[in-house]
Amino acid sequence: MTAPGTSVRVIEGSETGFATTKLDALLNWAKKYSLFQYPFVTACCGMEFMAMASPRFDMARFGAEAPRFSPRQADLLWVVGTISQRQAPALRRIYEQMADPKWVLAFGTCASCGGFYDNYTTVAGIDKIIPVDVYVPGCPPRPEAVLDGLMLLQDKIARGDREPGIVKPRRDAAVLGGNLVKLGKKDKAAT
Amino acid sequence: MSKRVLEILGEKFGHDVLETHSQFGDDTAVVSPARWLEIARFLRDDPRCAMNMFVDITAVDYLGRQTQRFEVVMHLRSLERGHRIRLKARVGDEDGQNAEIDSVVSVWKGANWFERETFDMFGVVFRGHPDLRRILMYPEFVGYPLRKDYPADKIQPLIEFRKVQDKLPPFGPDEGMSFGRQTHDYRRDEPGGEAN
Numbered sequence: 216m217t218a219p220g221t222s223v224r225v226i227e228g229s230e231t232g233f234a235t236t237k238l239d240a241l242l243n244w245a246k247k248y249s250l251f252q253y254p255f256v257t258a259c260c261g262m263e264f265m266a267m268a269s270p271r272f273d274m275a276r277f278g279a280e281a282p283r284f285s286p287r288q289a290d291l292l293w294v295v296g297t298i299s300q301r302q303a304p305a306l307r308r309i310y311e312q313m314a315d316p317k318w319v320l321a322f323g324t325c326a327s328c329g330g331f332y333d334n335y336t337t338v339a340g341i342d343k344i345i346p347v348d349v350y351v352p353g354c355p356p357r358p359e360a361v362l363d364g365l366m367l368l369q370d371k372i373a374r375g376d377r378e379p380g381i382v383k384p385r386r387d388a389a390v391l392g393g394n395l396v397k398l399g400k401k402d403k404a405a406t
Numbered sequence: 407m408s409k410r411v412l413e414i415l416g417e418k419f420g421h422d423v424l425e426t427h428s429q430f431g432d433d434t435a436v437v438s439p440a441r442w443l444e445i446a447r448f449l450r451d452d453p454r455c456a457m458n459m460f461v462d463i464t465a466v467d468y469l470g471r472q473t474q475r476f477e478v479v480m481h482l483r484s485l486e487r488g489h490r491i492r493l494k495a496r497v498g499d500e501d502g503q504n505a506e507i508d509s510v511v512s513v514w515k516g517a518n519w520f521e522r523e524t525f526d527m528f529g530v531v532f533r534g535h536p537d538l539r540r541i542l543m544y545p546e547f548v549g550y551p552l553r554k555d556y557p558a559d560k561i562q563p564l565i566e567f568r569k570v571q572d573k574l575p576p577f578g579p580d581e582g583m584s585f586g587r588q589t590h591d592y593r594r595d596e597p598g599g600e601a602n
Contacts, residue, residue, distance in 0.1 A: 301543070307565060333558075333559070342568070344565065344568065
């Protein structure tokens with residue numbers, strides 16, 4: 216449908232133009248926005264994960280919303296929660312069964328380094344078992360931090376970087392300026 | 407409220423009730439482990455006690471504090487009469503040997519997993535338990551982790567750990583024990599202190 220008074224011209228042959236890119240860059244770009252995740256959810260961080268996947272924080276915005284509870288169909292392993300020594304073989308098997316290329320995100324401090332557990336039962340960080348691409352610290356991590364981690368991972372995928380990365384803590388802009396936002400108190404000078 | 411139960415126990419079992427204790431409505435009886443099962447069955451069946459609800463069973467390791475090292479602790483409650491009681495029995499010697507007691511699974515079915523857990527964590531053997539094997543730890547685990555003489559930093563991994571070369575600055579070789587075994591002997595204002 217065209218509005219009255221406008222004309223339609225079909226672009227033909229040499230007029231169409233083209234885009235150049237490296238094959239790697241194209242593939243990385245495609246991988247970056249089609250992460251199929253395997254949530255390995257074991258502990259309290261699982262609730263944070265649910266919050267992050269739900270509409271308020273909406274992980275789906277990043278092209279990473281398709282959970283697949285089958286390692287063959289997933290390429291991003293979310294390790295969410297404490298991993299015990301007893302679970303360690305299961306976690307490694309799932310990682311090994313995932314098809315390449317695959318990435319791992321350690322969600323929260325327990326998955327990253329064992330958290331405050333220092334005992335006979337907890338693995339002090341899943342990187343003792345499987346390689347990790349992004350660590351998201353925090354107990355639990357803020358959803359923003361996890362989204363930062365996801366974006367960091369996507370950035371690393373786009374760059375072809377397999378070095379482990381860590382999500383740095385954000386500084387609250389309101390605190391940085393030295394002005395803490397006071398709730399419930401109106402500024403007398405402003406009124 | 408359950409002092410009456412303690413009195414009944416004392417009358418019925420005499421010297422096999424070694425100690426009783428009542429404080430703030432909690433009533434405790436330390437009984438002879440030899441008559442543990444008999445006392446349990448009596449508490450369930452006697453209409454004056456009617457302890458029809460098994461709450462839990464566990465153990466406490468009093469290493470070096472008493473000649474019989476473990477105390478098996480059982481909590482019971484009567485739904486009909488609304489009273490509760492705590493039963494204890496002292497078993498085992500200094501090395502953790504002979505820590506044996508009768509299983510009460512034949513009295514309350516619910517004791518099954520609790521006794522398995524107590525066996526798993528403390529190594530207390532429940533005679534007559536239908537299926538006494540580890541429940542929380544893996545079968546390959548050696549020793550009993552909640553015993554006081556189990557080394558706090560000892561781990562028994564099921565799979566070999568990776569040789570990790572790619573450690574990031576926050577995750578050093580002492581990862582996982584940042585405020586446990588490490589001693590922070592620098593001052594806050596020194597380099598490497600918390601202020602940095």
